[in-house]
Structures are given as C-alpha cells and as structure tokens.
Amino acid sequence: MTKVTMxxxxxxxxxxxxxxxxxxxxxxxxxxxxxxxxxxxxxQCGACSVHVDGxxxxxxxxxxxxxxxxxxxxxxxxxxxDGTLSTxxxxxxxxxxxxxxxxxxxxxxxxxxxxxxNPKPSEAEVRHYLEGNICRCTGYHNIVKSIMxxxxxxxxxxxxx
Amino acid sequence: MPKDNGIGASLKRREDVRFLTGTGNYTDDIxxxxxxxxxxxxxxxxxxxxxxxxxxxxxxxxxxxxxxTGADFEGVGSIPCGWQVTDRHGEVMKEPAHPVLxxxxxxxxxxxxxxxxxxxxEEARNAAEAIDLDIHELPAAVDMRKALEEGxxxxxxxxxxxxxxxxxxVEENREAVDEAIKNAAHxxxxxxxxxxxxxxxxxxxxxxGDFNRATGDSTLYTTSQNPHVIRLLMGAFxxxxxxxxxxxxAPDVGGGFGTKIFHYAEEAFCTFAAKALxxxxxxxxxxxxxxxxxxxxxxxxTKIELALDADNNFVALRTATLANMGAxxxxxxxxxxxxxxxxxxxxxxxxxxxxxNVKAVFTNTVPVxxxxxxxxxxxxxxxxxxxxxxxxxxxxxxxxxxxQNFITEFPYATPVAVEYDTGDxxxxxxxxxxxxxxxxxxxxxxxxxxxxxxxxxGINCYIEACGIAPSNLVGQxxxxxxxxxxxxxxxxxxxxxxxxxGSHSHGQGHETVFPQVIAEMIGLDESMVEIVxxxxxxxxxxxxxxxxxxxxxxxxxxVRATEKIINKTKKIAAHLMEAAEADIELKDGQFSVAGTDxxxxxxxxxxxxxxxxxxxxxxxxxxxxxxxxxDPSNFTYPAGAxxxxxxxxxxxxxxxxxxxxxxxxxxxxxxxxxxxGQVHGGLGQGIGQALxxxxxxxxxxxxxxxxxxxxxxxxxxxxxxxxxxxxxxxPCTHNPLGVKGCGEAGAIGSPPAVxxxxxxxxxxxxxxxxxIDMPLTPARVWDAMNG
Ligand code: FES
Ligand code: FES
Numbered sequence: 001m002t003k004v005t006m007x008x009x010x011x012x013x014x015x016x017x018x019x020x021x022x023x024x025x026x027x028x029x030x031x032x033x034x035x036x037x038x039x040x041x042x043x044q045c046g047a048c049s050v051h052v053d054g055x056x057x058x059x060x061x062x063x064x065x066x067x068x069x070x071x072x073x074x075x076x077x078x079x080x081x082d083g084t085l086s087t088x089x090x091x092x093x094x095x096x097x098x099x100x101x102x103x104x105x106x107x108x109x110x111x112x113x114x115x116x117x118n119p120k121p122s123e124a125e126v127r128h129y130l131e132g133n134i135c136r137c138t139g140y141h142n143i144v145k146s147i148m149x150x151x152x153x154x155x156x157x158x159x160x161x
Numbered sequence: 162m163p164k165d166n167g168i169g170a171s172l173k174r175r176e177d178v179r180f181l182t183g184t185g186n187y188t189d190d191i192x193x194x195x196x197x198x199x200x201x202x203x204x205x206x207x208x209x210x211x212x213x214x215x216x217x218x219x220x221x222x223x224x225x226x227x228x229x230t231g232a233d234f235e236g237v238g239s240i241p242c243g244w245q246v247t248d249r250h251g252e253v254m255k256e257p258a259h260p261v262l263x264x265x266x267x268x269x270x271x272x273x274x275x276x277x278x279x280x281x282x283e284e285a286r287n288a289a290e291a292i293d294l295d296i297h298e299l300p301a302a303v304d305m306r307k308a309l310e311e312g313x314x315x316x317x318x319x320x321x322x323x324x325x326x327x328x329x330x331v332e333e334n335r336e337a338v339d340e341a342i343k344n345a346a347h348x349x350x351x352x353x354x355x356x357x358x359x360x361x362x363x364x365x366x367x368x369x370g371d372f373n374r375a376t377g378d379s380t381l382y383t384t385s386q387n388p389h390v391i392r393l394l395m396g397a398f399x400x401x402x403x404x405x406x407x408x409x410x411a412p413d414v415g416g417g418f419g420t421k422i423f424h425y426a427e428e429a430f431c432t433f434a435a436k437a438l439x440x441x442x443x444x445x446x447x448x449x450x451x452x453x454x455x456x457x458x459x460x461x462x463t464k465i466e467l468a469l470d471a472d473n474n475f476v477a478l479r480t481a482t483l484a485n486m487g488a489x490x491x492x493x494x495x496x497x498x499x500x501x502x503x504x505x506x507x508x509x510x511x512x513x514x515x516x517x518n519v520k521a522v523f524t525n526t527v528p529v530x531x532x533x534x535x536x537x538x539x540x541x542x543x544x545x546x547x548x549x550x551x552x553x554x555x556x557x558x559x560x561x562x563x564x565q566n567f568i569t570e571f572p573y574a575t576p577v578a579v580e581y582d583t584g585d586x587x588x589x590x591x592x593x594x595x596x597x598x599x600x601x602x603x604x605x606x607x608x609x610x611x612x613x614x615x616x617x618x619g620i621n622c623y624i625e626a627c628g629i630a631p632s633n634l635v636g637q638x639x640x641x642x643x644x645x646x647x648x649x650x651x652x653x654x655x656x657x658x659x660x661x662x663g664s665h666s667h668g669q670g671h672e673t674v675f676p677q678v679i680a681e682m683i684g685l686d687e688s689m690v691e692i693v694x695x696x697x698x699x700x701x702x703x704x705x706x707x708x709x710x711x712x713x714x715x716x717x718x719x720v721r722a723t724e725k726i727i728n729k730t731k732k733i734a735a736h737l738m739e740a741a742e743a744d745i746e747l748k749d750g751q752f753s754v755a756g757t758d759x760x761x762x763x764x765x766x767x768x769x770x771x772x773x774x775x776x777x778x779x780x781x782x783x784x785x786x787x788x789x790x791x792d793p794s795n796f797t798y799p800a801g802a803x804x805x806x807x808x809x810x811x812x813x814x815x816x817x818x819x820x821x822x823x824x825x826x827x828x829x830x831x832x833x834x835x836x837x838g839q840v841h842g843g844l845g846q847g848i849g850q851a852l853x854x855x856x857x858x859x860x861x862x863x864x865x866x867x868x869x870x871x872x873x874x875x876x877x878x879x880x881x882x883x884x885x886x887x888x889x890x891x892p893c894t895h896n897p898l899g900v901k902g903c904g905e906a907g908a909i910g911s912p913p914a915v916x917x918x919x920x921x922x923x924x925x926x927x928x929x930x931x932x933i934d935m936p937l938t939p940a941r942v943w944d945a946m947n948g
Contacts, residue, residue, distance in 0.1 A: 018283075034190035035183015037415070039363045040448040044869035047363060075183035085181060093177040096838045100668030101180025102363040102415030108181060123882070130877040134869070136363050136416050137668050139845030139907075140877040142838055158882055 004068045008033065009077030017064035023057075024048045026064035027074060035075040035105050039134070046133030049106035050074045056113035058132065075105035078112065088112050088150045095155065097146030099137035106133050111147045120151050123158075167681035168898075171834035174673040176666070185413040188367035188384045193441035196369065197226055199431065200285035201444070202275040202292055203453065204267035207301035207525035207862020208314060211265055214275055215293035222291060224284030226438060229276040229430070231264035237433065240426055241398040242490040243390075245639040246499050246521075249329030254521070257317040259489040261399065261426045261433070267296060268316055268488035269525050270864050271453025276430055278442055301525040301862035305462060305483040308524050316488055316523040325486050325521035326495070330503040334576065338516035341477035345468035349551035354934045355539045357460035357485065357856040359872060360532045362667075364415020365446035366455060370431030374439055378406050381432045385411040386421045386665050387705020390642070392697050394424040394492065400433055404697075407432075411695045414667035418846070419531040420455045421667065422707050423492035427454070452867040457856055458532020460485035461498060465543045467512075467551050475512040475566045480543060482519045487528035494530040495521065500638050501536025501626070507575035508544045509586045509622045509800060510566040515576045525862040531707065533846055533908040537625040545621035545913035550931055553924070559917070560620055564590065572894075579626065581798045583891040584826060586622060593620070593802040593824040596884050605806070605819075606925065615809040616819070617922025623803065623910035626796035627902030628713030628893075645792040646710065647701040648719035650679075650726050652785035654771035656764035658690045660722075663703005664715030665694055668842075669904065670835045671711060675719060677831055678898065682723050683763060684749035701788055709902025712831065713797050713893065720897045721789035729781060730766045736777045737761050737769060797893045797901040801825035805848075805914035809922040814943030816852060816919055822884040823910065828893045828901035836903045840885045843907020849875035850908070851915035855936050873936070 005014040008031060015030040027033045027050070036059055039047035048059040051073040078086045085093065088111045098104040107130070114121060114129045121129065126147050127140070135143060141158075149155045166172070179185050216228040240259040247253050263274045275292055279285035302308035302316055308323040316323055329335060342348055369382040379402055385391050388409040395409075396402040414421060427444050434442045446454065461482050468477040484498035503517035552559035567586045574580045602618050609616035629635070632643035649661040660675055676690035693699055703715070727747060734752035735742040744755045753760040769776055773783040806819045823840055830836050853873035857865040866872040892899030912935060919937050923930040923946055933945045 028190075029192075033183065034187075035185070037187070037364070038189070038445075039365070040869050042448065042868045042870050044874075045363065045448075075181075079182050083182075085178070089181040092181055093173050096174065096834050098177060098180055099670070099838060099842060100362070100364065100416040101176070101185050101413065102187065104180050105183050124878075127877040134363065134874050134876065136361055136418070136846070136874070137842045138838060139841035139843075139875075139883065140880050141841040141883050144877065144882070 004064050006067050007071045021064045022060055023062040023064050023067050024059035033074050033076050037102055046106040047103050049109040091146040091150035095142050095146040095149055097142045103135040107143055115151055166687050167677055168831050172673055172832055174670050176672045187364055187413045187415055188382050189445050191369055191382050193371050196441035196443050197278050198282040198285050199276050199278045199442050199444045200289050201273040202289040204272040204274055206298045207270050208299040209267045209296040211296055213295035219288040219291040222288040224280040225288045226278045231260055231262040234261045238399040241394050243492045243641050244496040246326050246495040248326040249332050254326040254495055255320050261429050269527050271527055278434055303524055303858050303860055303862045305485055305522040308522050316525055323523040325523055328499050328519045330517045334514055335516045338477050338479050338514045341514050342466055342468045342479055345476055346471040347469045349467045349547055349554055351547045351550050352464045355459045355461040355542055356935045358458045358532055358850055358854050359452055359856050360418040360420035360458055362416030362418055365448055365451045367445045368428045368431040369443045370435035371441040372436040379432050380408045382410045383428050384414050384421050386417040386667055386707055388697050389663055389703050390705050391424050395429050399429045408698045417667045418533045419535055423456050423530055449868050453864055456491045456528045456530035460529050461539045463543050465547045467547045475510050477514040478512050479516050484519050484521045485529045486521050486523050487526045489528050491528035491530035497531050497536045502540045504577050504579045505537050505540035506577050509624050511568050526858055534905040538909045541623040541909050542913050549917045563622055582894040584800050585891050588889040589824040589826055590802040592886050592889055593804055596822045597804045609808050615811055615922040615926050617807050617918040619914045619917025619921055620804045621913045624798055624800040625909050627709035627799055628793050628797040629708040629710050630796055631794055632792050644704055645790045646715040646718045647703045647790045648722045649701050649788040650722040652767050654768050656767040659693055660719055661693045661700040662715050663700055664711040665706040674832045679723055709904040712900045713896050713902050714793055716898055717896045718789045718791035721791055722787045725787035732781055733766045733769050734761055794895045799827050799901040799906050803910040803914045805918040807918040807922055814939035816937055818881045821881055824886045825906055826889050826891055827887050827903045828890045829899040830887055837885050839903045840907045841883050844883055844911050845875050845880055847908040847911030851912040851935050853936050
C-alpha cells in the first residue's frame with residue numbers, strides 16, 4: 001500500500017492504494033465516487049471514462065499510483081457547484097441521450113473531451129470519437145444528437161421523424 | 162401545440178439528473194458495513210464429472226473466511242423454472258435439478274463449482290486459484306442436432322437423452338397443414354439460424370446479501386427487473402425463507418433486456434452465505450463472468466415452409482425449430498420458443514393453417530432464456546424471411562405480396578390461439594413507403610452502382626404480443642405464476658401523490674411517464690406525483706418489467722388505483738359542497754358541482770381526508786390510499802412495417818446501413834420522446850444481431866466469444882440515424898390507456914429488414930443468393946457472393 005494524492009474534482013484527496021489498484025477502483029472504493037462505472041474487463045466499454053490532466057482516460061486502464069499528482073475530473077465534477085448541469089449534461093437530458101444511465105458518465109466525459117478538441121464535430125466525427133464507448137440502450141441516435149446539440153449545431157433535421 | 166404535461170407530452174426525464182451527475186444508486190454502488198466479497202470458481206470445461214474439490218490450502222490463505230462447494234447446498238432447493246411446457250404427446254417437459262453450486266457434475270463453461278468468501282475480492286480470487294480441482298472432462302453436447310442423436314453425450318445423465326420437450330402447436334392442425342402444403346400451387350422453403358446472442362446490459366449483474374441476526378431478516382440487493390419475482394422464487398423454492406422475512410431491493414439497474422428477469426444462483430448464494438456467516442456478502446460480475454453466466458438469447462435452428470395458392474394467397478405455414486435450452490432450465494426458458502413464439506406465427510397475415518413444432522434441446526452451454534423480444538423476434542425473422550423469399554421466387558413485389566395477405570378486419574382470431582384486438586397494417590406500410598421514398602430507390606441504387614457498390618432495400622412487417630398476460634390463460638399454458646401487476650396510490654394530506662408500483666424501471670423512464678398519466682387523470686402538474694419501485698419492502702406484490710408490459714399492465718393497475726382514489730375524493734367533495742356525488746366533476750385539479758359555481762380544490766379534499774373534522778365518517782374511512790391489481794384480459798399486439806437500405810461493398814462483403822425506418826403502431830403513446838428512444842434501442846440491438854453479434858462455442862463447448870474483444874457489440878459508427886414514426890396508433894381495446902408497449906418492437910422487426918436488404922443487394926448483381934445466416938459479417942457476405 002502506498003499513499004496516493006491527487007486532485008479530484010477540484011479538491012485535493014489522498015488515500016491508500018496497492019500497486020495494482022486501478023484508478024477506477026480507487027475512485028469508487030476509496031473515494032466512494034461511484035458515478036464512474038465498470039462495464040467490462042478488457043478496456044472496451046468506456047463506462048469508466050474520466051479526465052486526467054485534461055485528457056480522456058479509461059480509468060480501468062490506469063493504476064491509481066500512476067495518477068499520483070494528477071488532476072482528475074469525474075462525472076461528479078461536471079455540473080456547477082449549484083447543481084446546474086454542464087452544456088453536455090443538459091443536452092443529454094434535453095435530447096434523451098440516456099436510458100439506463102450506466103454508460104452515461106463515460107459518454108458525458110467522452111463528449112466533453114470531444115467538444116474541447118473539436119467544437120463543431122460532424123455526425124461522422126461524433127460516431128468515430130465514441131468508438132471506445134458502448135451504449136446498449138439508445139442505439140446511439142440520441143447520444144449523437146445530444147452531442148451535436150451541445151456543440152450548438154442545429155439538430156432539427158435529426159429529429160426522429 | 163405539443164403538450165408540456167400529461168399524456169402525449171415529450172416530457173424530459175426526471176431520472177436523468179441523477180444519472181448525468183453520477184449520483185445514481187446501482188447495486189454495485191451499495192456497500193454494506195462489514196461486507197465480505199465472493200469470487201466464484203467456475204468450470205472451464207463444458208461437461209465433466211467432479212471427482213474432488215480440495216479447498217484445504219485455499220482455506221488457509223490470507224483473508225479467506227470460508228469456501229463453499231456444492232456439498233454445502235445439499236438439502237437446499239434447486240434454482241426453479243417458472244414455466245412448465247407440456248409436449249405434443251401430453252408429457253410434461255424434462256426438468257433437471259439446477260443446484261446453486263455444481264454437485265457431482267459441471268455442465269457448461271462457467272458453471273459455478275466453489276465460492277470463496279474473503280475479506281477482499283483480491284484475496285477471494287487468489288484463494289480460488291489455490292483450490293485443487295479434480296474434474297474428469299467428458300465429451301460435450303454442443304450442436305443441437307448432434308445432441309439429439311443416439312449416443313450423444315448427455316447433459317443430464319438421469320434424463321436418458323437431451324430432449325427437453327417436443328412441442329406441437331396446434332397439434333390438431335398438423336395433418337391439415339401437411340395436406341395443404343402437399344397440394345399447394347407453390348411452396349417456399351427456408352432453413353435458417355437465429356443466432357445466439359448475449360444481452361449485455363452495460364451494468365454487469367451484482368448481488369449483495371445481508372442478514373440481520375436480531376430480526377432474522379434477509380435482504381438481497383440485486384440487479385433485477387422484478388424484485389418480487391426473485392423474492393418468490395428464491396424464498397419459496399431455493400432457500401425456504403418466508404416472504405415476510407426476505408426483502409429484495411433492485412435499485413437503479415443499468416439495463417436488463419430480459420437477462421435480469423431470471424433468478425440466478427449468485428443471488429441465492431449471497432443471501433445464503435450472508436446468513437451462514439452473519440456478514441454481508443457481495444458479488445459483482447466481471448464482464449467475462451457475465452458472458453458465461455448471464456442467460457443467453459435466441460439460438461434457434463428452423464425450417465419454415467410457406468404454401469401459396471395460384472393467386473399468391475398464403476394457405477398454410479409449417480415450421481420446425483430446434484431451440485437451445487443450454488445446460489439448465491432458466492426461469493422462463495421453456496416458454497420462449499413455445500408460447501411466445503408459436504402464437505405469433507400468423508404474423509400480420511391471414512394464413513388459415515399453421516403448425517409449429519419445437520424441440521427444446523439441452524446442451525452443455527450457458528442456459529438460454531428471454532432476450533429482448535423473446536420468441537417474437539424468432540417468429541418474425543423466419544416468417545418475414547420466408548415471405549420475402551416467396552416474393553422473389555414468384556417474381557412479385559414483396560410489399561404487394563404482404564399487403565395481399567394482410568389481416569384487415571379486427572378482432573381477428575388467428576389459427577395459433579391468439580386474438581388480435583386492433584391494428585391497421587396497411588396504414589403503417591403506407592407511412593413507411595412514404596418515409597423511405599421507395600420510388601426514389603432506383604436512382605439511389607444507380608448512384609451506389611456508379612461508385613462500385615451494391616444497394617439493397619429490405620422491407621418487412623412484424624406483429625408481436627406484449628403486456629403479458631392474462632393469468633388464467635398463462636396458467637393453462639404452464640406458467641407457474643400470475644402475470645398481473647399492482648400499484649398502490651398514496652395521496653398525502655397536502656395533495657401530492659406517491660405511486661408504489663411492481664413495475665421496475667431499468668432505463669424505460671417510469672419515474673417520468675407514470676406521473677404523466679396521473680397528472681392527466683386528475684388535472685395536476687406531473688411534479689405532484691412521485692414513483693416508488695424496486696423494493697419489495699415498499700411496494701405491493703408485482704411481477705416486474707419485461708415483455709413491454711409496464712405501461713399496459715402496470716400502468717393499468719395505476720389507473721385503476723387512481724380511479725378508486727378519484728371516486729373517494731368525489732365522495733368527500735360532495736360532502737364538503739353539500740351536493741350529490743353524481744354531480745361532482747373533477748377537472749384541472751378542481752372539484753365542482755355541475756351546473757353551479759361551487760368548487761373545492763384537490764388539495765382541500767385531500768386535507769379533509771386526513772383531518773376529517775367535516776367528513777362523512779359514517780360512510781367512508783379517513784385517509785387516501787388505494788391499491789389495485791390489474792390482470793389483463795388479452796395480450797396487446799403492437800405491429801408495424803420496417804425498412805432497411807444497405808450498401809454492400811462487393812470487394813469486401815462489408816454491409817453499411819444507409820437508412821433505417823420504422824413505422825409502428827403502439828396504440829396510444831404517453832411520452833413520444835421515450836417511445837422513440839425505446840425504438841432506437843431496439844433497432845440497435847436488432848441490427849446488432851443481423852450484422853455483428855454472435856455468441857459462438859467450439860465443438861468442445863468452449864465459449865469463443867467471452868469478452869468485448871470477440872463479441873461484437875454495435876458501436877456508434879455501426880448504426881445510422883433512424884427514422885421512426887408512431888402516428889398510426891390503433892388504441893388497444895382492452896386496457897384503460899389504450900397502450901400496447903414499445904420496448905421490444907425495434908429488436909423484433911429489424912433483423913429481417915437487414916437480411917432482406919442484403920439479399921436484395923446481392924440479387925441486383927445477379928448473384929443467386931436467397932439467404933445468408935446472421936450475423937452478416939463481411940466474410941459471410943463475401944462467401945455468399947463468391948461461393
Ligand atoms: S470498464 Fe473501463 S473500458 Fe470498460
Ligand atoms: S443508457 Fe444504458 S447503456 Fe447507455
């Protein structure tokens with residue numbers, strides 16, 4: 001066990017982690033930030049996506065010790081202090097971009113990272129960027145729509161009918 | 162103007178805020194003080210005799226609290242099956258025991274052999290590796306056809322063979338069907354495979370067992386679509402815990418799609434072990450574990466024959482299916498290929514004579530049970546494929562052939578025992594043809610060809626049965642449970658309502674939709690209504706959510722309970738306004754006396770019920786709380802027309818979905834946004850089945866697709882934007898909301914559309930390809946073109 005210190009959602013936190021403790025385990029078990037989910041054991045689903053030093057990272061692919069000294073943002077850190085949803089979060093609600101909600105934290109973290117890199121992505125770019133995030137509920141239609149809407153683009157033509 | 166409240170409004174979901182901010186409460190988010198962790202040691206062979214399990218060294222390892230094996234479950238009940246099918250000879254199905262931990266034999270890769278309970282998951286895993294297993298591997302029964310041959314390896318030695326049942330439906334029609342097929346002007350025959358799938362909700366299964374020694378109460382937190390059903394099955398049949406001493410909680414659940422209906426060994430284990438150890442015990446499936454322990458779906462091998470007369474009218478239909486049960490009978494497994502499949506074989510058509518034969522087969526594979534659509538996708542796929550093939554053989558337009566044979570008068574009693582209450586199949590087909598600009602297809606095909614690609618258009622219909630089901634009917638068919646739903650509506654003194662429902666939401670949005678219905682009935686803002694579900698401690702006995710039944714059955718129970726509330730409040734209002742009860746009207750949350758300007762507000766009447774100072778105490782009790790159980794009188798029958806347009810790259814065989822459209826009749830729609838989302842999700846899974854997904858075993862019973870590395874889940878770039886329409890709703894005639902259910906349609910109607918489209922594309926290049934089995938991977942399509 002070693003002591004690991006990092007900034008999570010703006011607050012400095014520290015805890016004990018074994019050498020093989022994954023960042024996602026540290027977040028969920030040690031810090032009780034259970035918004036970050038685990039959907040697979042082969043780094044394929046993206047349910048565990050967080051931002052580490054501003055980069056999109058699958059937190060099941062990183063040891064907690066590797067994140068020592070970094071700045072981590074999880075889904076719990078996306079809304080404003082007063083609870084106001086971020087633009088991406090709000091767009092997901094407005095356009096029904098989630099059903100069971102299990103993939104959602106990862107989707108929101110991925111979408112937020114995408115829009116930082118590419119503020120006006122095309123539909124194809126959105127779909128391509130989500131290659132590492134699986135959703136079983138939505139058929140992706142409304143996820144894509146939510147992200148396009150969050151980027152300020154007109155999604156009227158993507159209305160379902 | 163679209164409504165912003167009540168029935169018909171695309172109200173945004175209130176549950177979204179917690180899911181979007183990471184504050185949902187999924188089962189794995191629950192950690193109970195002093196909890197232990199269990200790791201299951203699972204069989205890595207498909208069939209084998211357990212000669213010995215030596216746990217001595219493992220038990221001595223750090224952190225290990227106790228290791229359980231099958232011997233600890235002697236005298237404990239078997240995991241039960243909830244449906245007994247009677248076969249065509251009048252014999253009941255074979256029903257082998259399904260122990261919580263393997264006893265004597267292992268029967269599929271993933272069968273749990275031992276359970277290591279330790280202080281940490283890591284310690285449990287490490288100790289499991291130190292267990293010394295002596296298993297004698299036996300040849301496995303994997304392929305269904307071979308499993309039925311003389312001398313095949315037996316999954317259950319005591320059964321004598323691997324046939325679970327041989328079901329015929331309608332048995333009395335068999336000879337007439339044979340005769341009609343023999344004499345028909347044309348018979349189209351098709352053999353096909355409905356590929357085995359894994360449901361893969363993104364949240365893996367989790368169970369946390371807890372026991373309170375002071376009260377003797379057990380609690381199970383579990384990822385379930387139906388906590389009351391788990392309480393009943395596990396309490397009464399496995400562990401012998403009376404229902405009042407057992408609480409089952411299914412909190413936020415990350416998708417179900419059928420695979421979280423069933424009662425699983427791990428749930429019983431955690432509940433049992435928590436009591437034995439007097440400590441909470443938690444299990445979280447890894448994804449690899451989910452692949453080898455969640456019930457799988459589909460896996461049918463079918464031969465279907467459609468007979469037509471000289472005028473292309475369908476005259477008879479005969480199908481013979483082998484249905485995989487896997488190694489044990491999962492909760493609803495026997496019903497899926499029989500009553501949920503055979504009864505839908507009429508489809509949207511007037512075929513007068515139908516005979517369905519299903520042989521259910523035990524194999525050394527994971528149990529197979531209901532997956533989104535459960536039986537109806539299998540029925541729709543074979544029927545809509547054979548109709549398409551018939552159209553091609555006869556050289557007629559596939560839509561015209563369908564229209565010619567549509568059922569157009571309702572109610573309609575099919576020859577397979579169900580009665581469709583309403584529908585308008587021409588209307589959904591008309592809408593579909595407009596949505597897809599069918600007339601423009603030739604130009605689109607020419608444009609694809611100019612790029613060196615092939616283009617195909619596939620169109621089909623579907624009908625399904627939802628809102629399962631009339632209890633007396635399913636009882637006759639072998640269900641060992643009733644299939645009603647319940648709701649308790651509690652009105653508080655200040656007029657707010659809480660609905661406790663047996664329906665369970667795991668993505669469907671009940672917390673938003675159910676209040677819309679009540680808001681409409683009383684004329685309140687939907688924010689006045691709260692939904693409570695997912696906990697046997699605070700909701701009445703309910704059967705849960707599957708078969709697109711929540712609104713049709715659970716919603717109906719809620720309507721009935723609310724009607725009782727309204728009746729009572731009208732009595733109170735009549736008393737308060739000194740008027741006759743018959744003259745009281747309720748509108749916009751206001752009671753008034755017809756023909757006068759007297760009125761009293763909803764909130765004042767509710768307050769009077771709890772502060773009954775001026776109240777008809779001699780006639781009615783104080784308080785405002787009512788419960789209703791709703792048992793439907795029929796299934797509901799959503800139906801529609803779907804189309805898929807594909808491009809096929811002739812160089813590689815790769816299929817690209819260019820467009821997909823769905824025109825559905827769901828009856829009345831409460832929240833269009835949510836209905837469309839349900840259709841999108843179903844389409845994603847149906848297209849996934851058609852193009853990508855396949856659960857494969859090798860001939861030794863090794864599971865080849867056991868992770869997302871080798872089981873192809875649909876990704877965002879595999880799917881198109883969907884065009885969906887539900888404007889042709891013909892309201893269901895027998896439930897109070899006129900709703901039919903929309904959760905499974907997309908998965909039912911879409912696979913044949915994709916395959917029809919790909920066959921059409923290949924045919925356009927002069928290839929004599931009449932069928933390709935799903936999934937239509939580039940390799941399979943290329944082989945079909947070049948084979
Ligand atoms: S849990 Fe990290 S990618 Fe699936
Ligand atoms: S919303 Fe359920 S997995 Fe995406």
